[in-house]
Amino acid sequence: MSPVRALWKAMSAQRAELALAAFVGFLASASAIALLGTSAWLISRAAEMPPVLTLSVAAVMVRAFALGRAVFRYLERLLGHDAAFRGLSQLRVSLYESLEAITPNGLARFTRGDLISRLGADVDTAVDLPLRIVLPWAQAALVSIGTVAFLIWLLPTAGVVIGVVVLLALTVMPWLIGRTAANAEARLAPGKAALANAALTSLSASPDLLVLGADQRALAALHERDQSVTALGRRESVALGLSGGTGTLFQGFAVVAALVIAIPAVSDGRLPSVMLAVAALLPLALFDVLQTLPGSALAFHRLQGAAARLAEIHEASATEAASGSKRPGEFTGLVVDDVHARWSGAEVDALAGVSLSIAPGERIAIVGPSGSGKSTLATVLMGFLDYEGSARTCGGEIRRFDGDDLRERIGLMAQSSHVFDTTIAANLRLGRLESSDPEVWAALEEAQLADWVRSLPLGLETEVGSFGTRLSGGQQQRLALARLLLADRDLVILDEPTEHLDAQTAEQLDLTLLAATSRRTAIVITHRLTGLESADRIYVLERGCVIEHGTHADLMHADGWYAANRRRQDDQRSMAELISGLPAGIGVPVPPLARG
Amino acid sequence: MRPLDPRLMRYARSTRGFLIAAVLLGVVTALLVILQARALSSVIVDVTANGLGFSEVRGLVIAVAALLAARAALAWLTEIAAFRSSAAVKEELRTAALAHALALGPQGPAGTDPAGVTTLVTRGVDALDAYFSRYLPQLMLAVIVPITVLLTMLGQDILSTVIVAITIPLIPLFMILIGMYTKSRVDRQWKTLAVLSGHFLDLVAGLPTLKIFGRAKSQAEAIAAVGDRYRMSTMGVLRVSFLSSLALELLATLSVALVAVSVGLRLAEGQIAFGVALFVLLLAPEAYLPIRLVGQHFHAAAEGLGAAERIFAILETPLPTSGTAPMPAGAVTIEVDHLGHTYAGSDDPALAPTSFTVAPGSITALVGLSGGGKSTLLNVLLGFLTPTTGDVRVSGGSLADIRTEDWRASIGWVPQSPVLVAADLTDNPTIAQVVRLGAPEVTDVKIRMALADAGIGEEIAALPLGIETTLNADGTGLSRGQQQRIAIARALVRSPRVLLLDEPSAALDTDSEDAVVTAVRNAAVRGCTVIVVAHRPALVEIADQVVRVGAEIHA
Structure with missing residues (x-):
């Protein structure tokens, strides 16, 4: 089982609450898309100058979707955080139980500082799994299915083509972003580690370096490492920046595809002309919602390290003696x-x-x-x-x-x-x-x-x-x-x-x-x-x-x-006796020492 | 920490070029978005209302495609600029913090927690990425972009512009009001969070003890109960603090809805054009987007701001002062005159007044209980600490007046736990590199002589690689006694006029102890002024005088 899945298992007691949060989040995203879609229809229909009364339902819906988007989002955040905190609490208990099982012998494999960072920072990172990964993905998937289904009903070819683009955006995009980030970080890691090592060495040796007059040379050595990390970071920025543009690129494909397919459909009457704005603007709105996914892919990438470190605690096998079951009698030596x-x-x-x-x-x-x-x-x-x-x-x-x-x-x-x-x-x-x-x-x-x-x-x-x-x-x-x-x-x-x-x-x-x-x-x-x-x-x-x-x-x-x-x-004791016999704070000739 | 701390702004200057680039890219992106809205609404109007076919609007469709492609490229460039803009600042801040922490020496943060300072200058500084590369540019965009969008809307439809122009200023207003209301509760929540993770770590650290007393298994329920209490109190705070984003979203979406309905109804009555209505509908959300991003980016930057606060705490710690006079020539007499030190905030002196004089060629042994002030006295002699009372005179002149660098150049120092490093901080230094730390120009011959003087020459000569043998990073592979003797060679190779030696409190092997004693005695014979901190009788026995450092014992 992959570490992330193991982590998911260890903190998912509140599946129902999380599912509800995902559904409410879907309603929020769907409201955002419907807000633009209904507005587009309202304006297109209005352009035909119908009696104003025929627009009143759409006008009410536009306001309702606006309200829904904000309110559902608020509810989603509350439900999601509550479920995430419950999961976190459950994770702490399960980590404690794993550690309890390997106490005291198995604990030796973790240094104190290491354990503190695993149980502190890594557990805090774990909250990203429900909040920044599972929830965004679940609602992105739901809202994509809903929007694409609507588009297929409206204009089957457009719906299918946009569905393919969305599917690619949901799979290829995060994979690409996660991979380039991981590769770039792997290339940066040795330089960063060397810098951290040298910094620790120089700070631990600060008295030695200062008194021996080597501090400036040490700083120059540190700066050299720092510069090489910075230079490498500049080169890697091209790969790391990739997450910025891909979302917009996919959005472009979807919008242009919608226009190319829907315009001829309007011309030959397969699509009512008031629906063109809807068909063109829905993909635009959908991808605005999907813009959270690159960040979510990076969060997933960050989580992997923490999940692996936490999994090591869960998997640590006990070296403890298999406990028997006999009850001890009276102590007789x-x-x-x-x-x-x-x-x-x-x-x-x-x-x-x-x-x-x-x-x-x-x-x-x-x-x-x-x-x-x-x-x-x-x-x-x-x-x-x-x-x-x-x-x-x-x-x-x-x-x-x-x-x-x-x-x-x-x-x-x-x-x-x-x-x-x-x-x-x-x-x-x-x-x-x-x-x-x-x-x-x-x-x-x-x-x-x-x-x-x-x-x-x-x-x-x-x-x-x-x-x-x-x-x-x-x-x-x-x-x-x-x-x-x-x-x-x-x-x-x-x-x-x-x-x-x-x-x-x-x-x-x-x-x-x-x-x-x-x-x-x-x-x-x-x-x-x-x-x-x-x-x-x-x-x-x-x-x-x-x-x-x-x-x-x-x-x-x-x-x-x-x-x-x-x-x-006993030598040490004679030293202690010497000290107690001396006056404090002044120099005196060395008295004879009693040595063992 | 304030979101726009002037101390951080000073560092932001070094990256001004990238900041301007990031803002420019943001502005160009906004212009492209406006053009895209224009092109998109034109296509839709041409086909829907004017009945044009695909071939007649092909140009506009290509324009939409080109604009979207250009936006994608700009987004990529923005990210690249973001990564680059922070790189320069981070390097500058890191270099400054490291130099200052190092110069503060053992009395500063590097002395008590070198690993913590290392984490701060590496990962902590990295956390400033979000601040410099996203938050700062977005702050400027949040002003420029809405104004640009509003001006564009003004040219189209006044009523929609008014709706947006009235609601936008309400957003920061609501955020500030709700923020003020929640701030104290959020602060309190952070404390609860610290208590929660403290409780958890406390139980894990105490697991062996709990197990010895048979109480380990029952604590799992306590962890769950504390976690539950924390969750409920946190949710209480979040219900309120999420209100600020609810207000923000409500304002943004409701005003977009208002614009949509208002243009729709006026369009039906023929008061505005179809194209204008659609254009305005697409523009309205873009006016709110930059402000919402400020909030998001500030959230991400908060961690870096915390790290910056701690880095500035290091940078603002004053360095020990140095005199300006040159070091007197010739043999050195050290007079310690009623020297005492009390740390700020403490009632008891760390060093009770101590007086003694050390003549050239003589050995003075400092003895006393641990915590009695021996290390404080050494820290004064090494220039790490300015004493609160008394004075140290070096050949008649006050130590405080002498340039610290010159004074240190004339002393050889052997710490209790020497760190054997090379000046270039390489992971696996050779013995020669380690001995050369304080004397970069010396020849191999002199290094071998110093090692022989320290009583380790033969052992090293017997190694296959001799003085070119590499040491492990943490000095393992050598015994404590061998490390001590290499540190003595490192001090002696500088031909010091003063020798300060802090004997390890744990006993060394007999060979090493004898070698230390011989080296100290020979240094005195050569005319060195010698002060040793002695923990064992052997070093006291060869001294000319002994000083008990510490207050009188009240038995």
């Missing part, structure tokens, strides 16, 4: 035995035989270099990624459980948790809808966010802003922690929740996290090795395998990866 897992499309396993265990009340840490499989393990344990081997909890294999049920037992706090554009209270109750105010405050206390929320004039009812913009990074993560605590899961997984925070904030949040998980069953995934003395066990992951495990003391004694990196991170 977690045993992972020789688990292998691979992301779809990857060449190697992200987890290549991981074994670990956690009993209720225990807290274990998973450390290792980035890309070693730490987050993959969290994804598997949340039931988001299929695996081989065994991962048992709550009396069964993780892959056998219904995903949503499993996640009522196991909770996750990721590197960046989303804060929704609503109140603090609503964000927290996402964890558990029915929680009471005292429970909410208790969770905030544990996340050490309660004092701050109390200091706000609106307290729990404070709006956090879109993407939590009114919250600092640390506050966002504390809010997410409170939400997770409120959800009260049997096992919580913390996947580097301090990753995107600055060092000082991260250190403070680490302390909160350690305190909050001390009475809970928790898996702490981190690349910061400080404060792990209190973990029951530490597992070091490298290339998807556990290379070391044991307590902090065991691992320091073993003097492997953990010990080496722990010492390196």
Whole structure:
């Protein structure tokens, strides 16, 4: 199915309303044509100087068609927009459902910016499909059939010939315009892309270029690309301008054909002479109505890109583990035995035989270099990624459980948790809808966010802003922690929740996290090795395998990866100590540094 | 944005030739339409009333055909002129915006959102097509064409001319009245629209979180409900704002109907000629058409006007000022004297007052917590930011008095995240091109020496293509440490008298860290005045003095 047809399917719940809009639009266009036709007849008949009374019906009709044209057009626009907005709403829901099905793993194929432009600009473009493409075409087709039928009744040969011209205008013209526009744009695209690339490069490198005195040379390079795009654009204007003249050309064919056929017909009496003006002017009026089609063809051409991008969302197949249906039992710990897992499309396993265990009340840490499989393990344990081997909890294999049920037992706090554009209270109750105010405050206390929320004039009812913009990074993560605590899961997984925070904030949040998980069953995934003395066990992951495990003391004694990196991170601490010992704002000799 | 913004008009001047051409083409088209109406009505009258056969009116039919063909050709030419007229303006506006955004440096919009500025100067500027090539010419045609048509009608039938002449001015009047009434409601509607698409994007962005808490599926209904609310409130506004086009259409069609009926009845009583009546009927709609097109084209131009507003916001941001004095010769002593900065609109200083002096050949390490003001201090030293208090003196003279260009020419700078580009912005620059960025004239020998000084000479010499090896666009293929060392070579190849280095906050591999330390120390030995922002102990240890940047800690 072509992307545009798929889009049409995804947004056409209101077919009846749209059909009505098309019909009303047809009445508007038909009124416009009838206005000129009746006026032409009125004047031709008047020229024969009949009693004025014989003209009164036509005079009333002329005024009625004038009124009808404006009023029907107004109604068509209202009906059409209403149907289009309903379709748009339906499209959003279906896109959301497609995305929901591939969350979280399938989302990775779309970058954030890409997704925003697809769901924003592309969805907005989709409104063109009912409004600028389907409606104009439907009424153009209806009004063409009506006019040509009338002409055939009036003068069969003229009707047939004009019908052929109209048919060509309805098919060849849009095809030609769409094709030349597509070709011209394809020729322009590489130059435009090169210009955009160079602009982005130069703007991203603006400090480098300015300090190294290369800014003027870079601007000259940009200008050169700009000029070549402009020059190419000038050449392509000949092709792009084609849409301007074709409509008039077809109009010319139809009008001249009408004259050439109708004039001899008047001479030999096949056509009453008062009808000549009607036969000649109807094609003129019809093509005035059809003038919207070139614009509609260009809109169709523009829509194709957006439709293809939206279709990719609909078609994105889930890499998600097929969810089982079993209901999890009581949480009695977690045993992972020789688990292998691979992301779809990857060449190697992200987890290549991981074994670990956690009993209720225990807290274990998973450390290792980035890309070693730490987050993959969290994804598997949340039931988001299929695996081989065994991962048992709550009396069964993780892959056998219904995903949503499993996640009522196991909770996750990721590197960046989303804060929704609503109140603090609503964000927290996402964890558990029915929680009471005292429970909410208790969770905030544990996340050490309660004092701050109390200091706000609106307290729990404070709006956090879109993407939590009114919250600092640390506050966002504390809010997410409170939400997770409120959800009260049997096992919580913390996947580097301090990753995107600055060092000082991260250190403070680490302390909160350690305190909050001390009475809970928790898996702490981190690349910061400080404060792990209190973990029951530490597992070091490298290339998807556990290379070391044991307590902090065991691992320091073993003097492997953990010990080496722990010492390196302690260097950072000596730096922090150095800073805190210095006076601010003046130069002093370098004091001796305590290095690990 | 106003439809006729003087700032845009300034740019419109550069395309005056094409604008005049577009208007001329429009006027000629209107004349052709009038001639066509004349020819068409003559043919019909000759055959219907005078009983002439096809052979006798063949000339007129050919004339109609020729006029229609000429109109088609003119329409094509008009489109071509339209595309060309905007090309020159767009290029000019784009060049100006890019130059200004680049000159504003990291403190300007390019620093916070380079991708956004790129979209603005490419697609945003393209959206101005409709404004320059259609809206502006149509605005002039909307005055010229109706007057031309009216004058033609006046020569035929006074009563019809009066009907049209009275109704035409009512159209803009109604549009303004209804527009004024709907404006506030439309503005409010735009906000609802932003809320709607914000709500949708918010839910999609939060999908992983919703799924973790088992709330993802139930949100589809919320999306439908919000969409429905939006639709109903939008339709409420559209019912009113479509009234302006209803009024316009009603005026235009009803007055054409009035003209038709009036000439028809007078024709029946023999007061006017058949040919005149038909001619006037065909002319009347042409008087309204240009005004209706103005409304359509303005609608299409609105997007471009929004982009233009944001481009002018960039162009109107003042550039950092530059002094005029030349850079003092010889070794450089830098005195930072009670230097502080507070951004407009903020209560807390971004940089608390800081003082220190760096002698030639000495190394000063800046340390402090992130957000403490280290980058603000560097931005002042690099000439990107004018401080609100205090002063920087360079060998006795104020930095503010020295020509920024000359000062920058004497410093070597290694940013925390260097962008390795060639001056011609090619997608895949070679290592030699990248190192040559700040010194276009240097020889390959000097480039190899600088790479060796930066501790990466041997690694690059070992590559099959050496310094002619191409880098990927985003620097991938090199480790952060290698990128850092190439950036050091890029700074050293200019034989700087001052070296400013911002150490990456993430740890580099040990080889790279050692190389950075050695390069910094050697630069000082050669007499460079060195300031480094240090995140790790190794760089602090080789410094002669250390400065903590940031306010006193209130523990």
